[in-house]
Amino acid sequence: MRKVSxxxxxxxxxxxxxxKSLRDLIVEAGTKAVxxxxxxxxxxxxxxxxxxxxxxxxxxxxIGALIADHLGMNPIASTRLEAACASGSVALRAGYLAVxxxxxxxxxxxxxxxxxxxxxxxxxxxxxxxxDQEWELFMGATFPALYALLARRHMEQxxxxxxxxxxxxxxxxxxxxxxxYAQFRxxxxxxxxxNSGYISEPLKLLDxxxxxxxxxxxxxxxxxxxxxxxDAPVEIAGxxxxxxxxxxxxxxxxxxxxxxxxxxxxxxxxxxxxxKDVQAAEVHDCFSIAEILAIEDLGFFKKGYGGKAAEDGxxxxxxxxxxxxxxxxxxxxxxxxxxxxxxxxxxVWQLQEKAGARQVVGLKNFLTHNVGGSGATAVVHVLxxx
Amino acid sequence: xxxLLPLIWRGNSERYRLLGSKCEHCGGEFFPQRxxxxxxxxxxxxxxxxxxxxxxxxxxxxxxxAPKGFELETPYFLAIIELANGVRLLTQIVDSPAERVKTxxxxxxxxxxxxxxxxxxxxxxxxxxxxxQTVEQTPKPAQTKMIQNNPNKPGKPSLKPQKSKN
Amino acid sequence: xxxSGIIGYGVSIPRLRIKAEDIxxxxxxxxxxxSAGLGIKEKAVAALDQDSATFAVESANMAIxxxxxxxxxxxxxxVGSESKPYAVKPTASxxxxxxxxxxNLTAADLEFACKAGTAxxxxxxxxxxxxxxxxxxxxxxxxxxxxPSDALEYSAAGGGAAFIIGKAEDSIAVLENTYSxxxxxxxxxxxxxxxxxxxxxxxxxxxxxxxxxxxxxKGLMSRMGVNSDFFDYxxxxxxxxxxxxxxAKILGFPDEKVRPSIVVDRLGNxxxxxxxxxxxxVLDIAKPGQKILLTSYGSGAGSDAFYITVTDKILEKQRHxxxxxxxxxxxxxxxxxxxxxxxxxxxxxxx
Numbered sequence: 028m029r030k031v032s033x034x035x036x037x038x039x040x041x042x043x044x045x046x047k048s049l050r051d052l053i054v055e056a057g058t059k060a061v062x063x064x065x066x067x068x069x070x071x072x073x074x075x076x077x078x079x080x081x082x083x084x085x086x087x088x089x090i091g092a093l094i095a096d097h098l099g100m101n102p103i104a105s106t107r108l109e110a111a112c113a114s115g116s117v118a119l120r121a122g123y124l125a126v127x128x129x130x131x132x133x134x135x136x137x138x139x140x141x142x143x144x145x146x147x148x149x150x151x152x153x154x155x156x157x158x159d160q161e162w163e164l165f166m167g168a169t170f171p172a173l174y175a176l177l178a179r180r181h182m183e184q185x186x187x188x189x190x191x192x193x194x195x196x197x198x199x200x201x202x203x204x205x206x207x208y209a210q211f212r213x214x215x216x217x218x219x220x221x222n223s224g225y226i227s228e229p230l231k232l233l234d235x236x237x238x239x240x241x242x243x244x245x246x247x248x249x250x251x252x253x254x255x256x257x258d259a260p261v262e263i264a265g266x267x268x269x270x271x272x273x274x275x276x277x278x279x280x281x282x283x284x285x286x287x288x289x290x291x292x293x294x295x296x297x298x299x300x301x302x303k304d305v306q307a308a309e310v311h312d313c314f315s316i317a318e319i320l321a322i323e324d325l326g327f328f329k330k331g332y333g334g335k336a337a338e339d340g341x342x343x344x345x346x347x348x349x350x351x352x353x354x355x356x357x358x359x360x361x362x363x364x365x366x367x368x369x370x371x372x373x374x375v376w377q378l379q380e381k382a383g384a385r386q387v388v389g390l391k392n393f394l395t396h397n398v399g400g401s402g403a404t405a406v407v408h409v410l411x412x413x
Numbered sequence: 414x415x416x417l418l419p420l421i422w423r424g425n426s427e428r429y430r431l432l433g434s435k436c437e438h439c440g441g442e443f444f445p446q447r448x449x450x451x452x453x454x455x456x457x458x459x460x461x462x463x464x465x466x467x468x469x470x471x472x473x474x475x476x477x478x479a480p481k482g483f484e485l486e487t488p489y490f491l492a493i494i495e496l497a498n499g500v501r502l503l504t505q506i507v508d509s510p511a512e513r514v515k516t517x518x519x520x521x522x523x524x525x526x527x528x529x530x531x532x533x534x535x536x537x538x539x540x541x542x543x544x545x546q547t548v549e550q551t552p553k554p555a556q557t558k559m560i561q562n563n564p565n566k567p568g569k570p571s572l573k574p575q576k577s578k579n
Numbered sequence: 580x581x582x583s584g585i586i587g588y589g590v591s592i593p594r595l596r597i598k599a600e601d602i603x604x605x606x607x608x609x610x611x612x613x614s615a616g617l618g619i620k621e622k623a624v625a626a627l628d629q630d631s632a633t634f635a636v637e638s639a640n641m642a643i644x645x646x647x648x649x650x651x652x653x654x655x656x657x658v659g660s661e662s663k664p665y666a667v668k669p670t671a672s673x674x675x676x677x678x679x680x681x682x683n684l685t686a687a688d689l690e691f692a693c694k695a696g697t698a699x700x701x702x703x704x705x706x707x708x709x710x711x712x713x714x715x716x717x718x719x720x721x722x723x724x725x726x727p728s729d730a731l732e733y734s735a736a737g738g739g740a741a742f743i744i745g746k747a748e749d750s751i752a753v754l755e756n757t758y759s760x761x762x763x764x765x766x767x768x769x770x771x772x773x774x775x776x777x778x779x780x781x782x783x784x785x786x787x788x789x790x791x792x793x794x795x796x797k798g799l800m801s802r803m804g805v806n807s808d809f810f811d812y813x814x815x816x817x818x819x820x821x822x823x824x825x826x827a828k829i830l831g832f833p834d835e836k837v838r839p840s841i842v843v844d845r846l847g848n849x850x851x852x853x854x855x856x857x858x859x860x861v862l863d864i865a866k867p868g869q870k871i872l873l874t875s876y877g878s879g880a881g882s883d884a885f886y887i888t889v890t891d892k893i894l895e896k897q898r899h900x901x902x903x904x905x906x907x908x909x910x911x912x913x914x915x916x917x918x919x920x921x922x923x924x925x926x927x928x929x930x
Contacts (some may be wrong), residue, residue: 148481155480161424162445163503165528165537167476167483172491175474176503183472183516227491228475276493276501281472429636429677485627485922507628508594510913524636524677525628536664538632538673 028127030250032260032413035064036375038368041241041360042210049085049141050097052242056365057098057137060244065256068098071246072131074105077118077138078364083153085144094137111157111399112313114138115243115367116268116406122247123263123408132249138368139242150238154363157400159274171235171314173275173401175227178316180281182229184331189229191334192315193220195350196233196357198343199312203354205384210239210360220315234315239360243368245375253413259379264392265300265409267293273403282331284402287324291396291407295326298409300392302326305409307349307377307387308394309370312356321396322350325407349387352377367397367406374410415534426461428539431522433500435462444500465497466522468542473506473514482530490514494542509544518544583707584750584890586714586743587646590859591637592846592907595624597920599733605917606728617733618820622847624915625722625737626923631660632670634739634852635720636677641901642716642741643678650679653743654712656686657702659695659719659851661769661776663688674718684712692767693816694877695719696740696851701883703744704754715744719851726775727926734819736847740855751893752862752871756886758799760791767878778878784822787880792816792826795882796874803886807831810886811869812861816854816876817843826874839864845908858887860904867891 037059039052047055053076061068076094081087088107095105110117115138122136142150155164158173181187197217203209215233223232253260269289272278279285295301302325310325312318319333327348328336336342342350353359353373356366374393376382393410424445426432433444437458441450444464450457473492476483483489490506492514506514507525520542528537598621600610614620625634635658643650658670671686689695689702696719703715720739725732747753766787769776779787792815800806807813813832815823820843827837840857849856854875861871871887902910921927 148484151480159503161420164480166491166503167479167486167489167505167527168491168503169476169478169480171478172474172476175476176472176491176493179474179516180472224477225475226478228477230474274503276503281493425676429673430679507626508911524633524640526630526633527628535668536630536632538636538677541628 029129030262030413031123031126032248032250032253032262033245033371033375033410034248034253034257034260035060035062035066035246036244036372037063038208038243038365038372039241040208041239041362043143044240045143047240049081049087049139050093052139052141052240053094053137054097056139056242056244057094057135060135060246064246066133066246068100070133071100071103071135073122073125073134074100074103075118075122075125075134075136076105076107077109077114077116077367078107078140079109079111079114080153080156080363081141083156084140084142084150110404110406112311112361112363113367113397113399113404113406114364115369116395116397116408117367117404119245119368119371119408120266120268120406123266126247126249132252134247135244136247136368137242137244138365140362140364141240142238142362143240147238163274169227170401171227171230174314174316175230176275177281177320177401178229178314181316181319184282185334187319187334189221190217191338192234192319193217194337195312195315195318196220198337199351199355199357202344202352202385203358206354206359209354209358210237211354211358230314230316236313236356236361239362241360241362241365241369243365243372245368245371250413260413261375261378261410262413263408264411265294265296265298267291267297267407269293269405271403273400275401278402283324284320284398284405286402286405287321287396287398287407290405291325294394294407294409298392300409305348305392305394306390307352308396309351309353309355309373310396311398312351313361313398315357317398318350318355325394325396344385345388352382352385352387367395370395370397371408371410378410378412418535421535421537428527428537429524431464431466431540432461433464434459442498442500444502464500468494468496468520470506470514470516470518470520471495471501472516482528492542494520505541507541507543513544521545581708581710582747582753582755583704583744584747584753585862586648586745586750587642588743588859588862589638589641589645589741589901590739590856590904590907591634591641592738593623593625593629594911594913595626595923596621596912596914597624597917598914601917602733613733618844619734619847620844622734622736623738623849624920624923629722629737630664631662631720631722631739632664632673634722634737635670635674635718635741638720638739638741639674639678639716639718642743645900646743648714648743651683653678653680653714653716654684655703655706655715656680656684657689657699657715657717659689659691659699660721661690661692661695661850662721662723666771670720674716680716691881692877692879693818693848693850693853694875694881694883696855697873697875697883697885700742700744700754700885701757701759704757707744707746713745717742717744719855721850721852723848723850724775724924729775731776731778734843734848736849738846738849738852738856740852740859742855749892751890753888753890754885755888756799756803757883758795758802759881759883760795760798761881762791764880766880783878787878788816788818788822788876789826789829791880791882792874792876793829795884796830796872799872799884799886809870810872811836812839812865812871813837814840814854814857814861814871814873816874817841817857818848818853820844842904842908856904862889862893863903863905865889865893867893
């Protein structure tokens with residue numbers, strides 16, 4: 028398997044884009060990534076696009092074809108991948124495997140979601156399909172409820188507190204305030220989170236990531252050809268993916284996402300590193316408790332200690348490990364299918380030292396962690412300078 | 414509700430009677446029903462089997478912001494419960510004062526309306542659970558030897574997958 | 580003809596309650612006077628996720644666990660109700676599926692205002708006695724609706740009761756005899772499209788409740804050649820706390836023979852379940868050999884009278900396998916105010 032590098036990366040602004048359609052977002056991120064990579068359209072040999080629920084949100088399926096059409100790339104092979112909120116990462120992994128295998132030299136990978144065409148109630152139903160539609164959503168369980176069930180287990184077993192979970196949101200808003208692409212630029216306090224009103228106890232409004240429109244794209248290139256296009260290509264040093272039961276009730280443990288652990292093991296092994304070699308990471312904070320589970324399951328902190336680490340500031344910018352430098356899903360926004368690719372874009376910018384006010388200093392290995400549903404899919408990538 | 418009628422109807426025996434599955438090969442018990450044993454896969458032998466109607470709360474949450482169709486019921490409790498045979502499921506907890514809804518509380522099955530999103534469509538009925546003060550003294554049917562399907566019990570080895578023919 | 584009897588019984592009562600005084604307050608009436616006048620302190624309220632089908636299934640499950648029979652042996656399910664969740668689609672088939680009795684059985688829903696439950700019992704009696712079926716399941720279940728500010732709003736309540744009927748020799752109580760008195764009398768009705776029933780005021784008394792209930796009771800007693808002294812318990816239909824006591828007096832039953840069946844003061848009127856929850860409440864305490872006169876009443880109008888004797892199987896047949904009616908009424912309940920009541924009963928117009 029040959030090496031694969033990222034030679035171009037771009038995202039659209041994340042937010043409520045009433046005036047932009049799904050197609051507009053695809054074109055925006057796609058063309059900016061191509062320009063960033065310094066390639067021509069004709070150099071791209073395949074497209075991999077991730078989107079979770081375009082059918083439910085806008086009634087449009089067949090997104091692979093749509094992307095190729097609107098980027099003027101017909102008759103290119105173009106495929107849509109879906110793994111709920113990890114759709115972007117599985118698209119990235121598919122593109123990575125296609126280049127690593129030698130099948131293609133240059134491919135485009137994108138993620139997009141247009142969530143604001145429907146009401147928030149309808150959006151909750153669409154997102155509910157990431158869990159067990161018939162046995163969780165059908166019983167009245169939204170995603171906040173599923174993660175709230177995980178939060179309570181974590182609190183009862185390890186003494187994690189609502190304030191510790193709030194600290195994650197506070198940090199993410201702080202980072203988001205430094206990110207011009209983020210949906211939310213305002214800073215918040217722990218009190219703000221504690222007073223934001225319960226969605227599903229113990230999770231409150233400010234523990235939950237928002238509804239967002241947005242797109243992200245990267246251009247992948249065979250490692251030995253990357254320098255032709257890019258001064259500072261970023262290598263995909265490790266890629267891991269794993270699955271778990273679709274419903275929470277069938278999990279072996281309710282205090283960890285074992286798919287995360289398995290995917291991380293694969294990525295670390297391939298990259299030849301362990302958790303302590305990672306200085307910064309974008310993790311899947313769909314809810315604040317998810318970030319705490321992530322930093323434990325990825326091995327940054329011992330199981331049960333994630334809350335304390337967040338509270339003690341051990342995950343802020345340029346601390347022990349900078350978590351969610353982009354603002355995470357919470358502050359940067361969570362256009363579901365785009366998030367996995369956006370995380371990689373953030374990693375590329377950080378490694379290329381283009382992150383401005385949120386630059387992590389002394390960065391060698393950047394990790395991205397993307398989860399589908401309540402943990403039924405997890406995808407981990409390790410990035411480093413090529 | 415007019416959509417997904419066959420899907421709803423297919424789930425009747427599970428929602429009305431907690432009818433799950435058992436693999437006669439490895440003894441694993443599952444709810445909802447499965448057509449393939451996840452441990453033995455093609456080497457398994459799946460039959461239907463009623464689940465016990467009592468259990469205890471493993472985790473719970475109070476939902477304030479509900480999905481479409483449940484808005485009138487908020488706030489309502491959702492919980493993951495573990496039935497007497499170790500099988501877990503997610504369900505609403507009803508008819509229980511808030512102070513009694515906690516991890517470890519004993520619960521028993523009740524039959525309720527689960528979903529009714531419009532006045533002209535069909536109604537989906539099925540299981541919810543309520544907290545009971547003590548484990549019920551109801552007579553139990555004769556129990557065949559069953560392997561506990563609870564991987565969270567400390568020290569319990571998980572069911573080994575069969576030498577794979579897959 | 581072979582006799583039939585009750586093999587097991589079950590009752591389902593919702594947890595929510597509203598006091599008569601809290602209803603009166605909304606309409607600016609004197610709550611204490613109304614409550615005393617009706618003989619009703621409070622009534623049981625079906626929650627948003629409860630209806631006559633859920634009460635039917637819950638009471639049926641309890642009856643089966645008391646009866647300890649294989650549900651596959653139930654040959655007929657009849658559900659009597661005037662508040663069916665579907666105007667067309669039987670509750671009986673939902674019950675049959677939920678108890679595991681399908682597919683080898685017959686099933687249907689019955690309507691005769693508050694006596695549909697006892698009509699179901701009579702249907703099962705006939706089918707068991709004739710040897711057509713081994714067991715029958717008879718249910719009366721309602722989530723009665725009272726028009727806001729109308730007198731019936733204080734009594735219209737939710738609940739269900741179920742009886743497994745089988746051979747007399749296996750039963751906890753033998754259905755020795757039954758006699759019904761039926762006429763066409765318009766005292767209380769609900770048109771197909773109407774949300775709430777209508778009633779004919781004072782006409783619902785003498786020419787309706789009393790004429791039919793007394794006639795059925797007297798009719799049965801005269802055919803048996805006995806009078807009220809013969810019975811240990813009188814179990815009448817209970818639309819309020821006053822009518823049944825007056826009926827008892829007319830028939831010559833002393834208060835203490837009626838009181839054990841009276842639940843309306845704490846439950847309200849559960850319509851098709853009303854007299855038979857009263858019966859369950861008596862079966863909860865009755866001793867072997869005791870004799871019961873059950874008399875339902877359904878507007879429209881008719882009354883079913885039953886002579887029932889308790890057997891010694893009542894002790895062994897796990898009477899305690901379910902809660903008693905008294906426990907359900909007193910032990911675990913939650914009071915709501917009119918606003919919450921209106922939400923649950925969908926009386927808010929846009930609901």
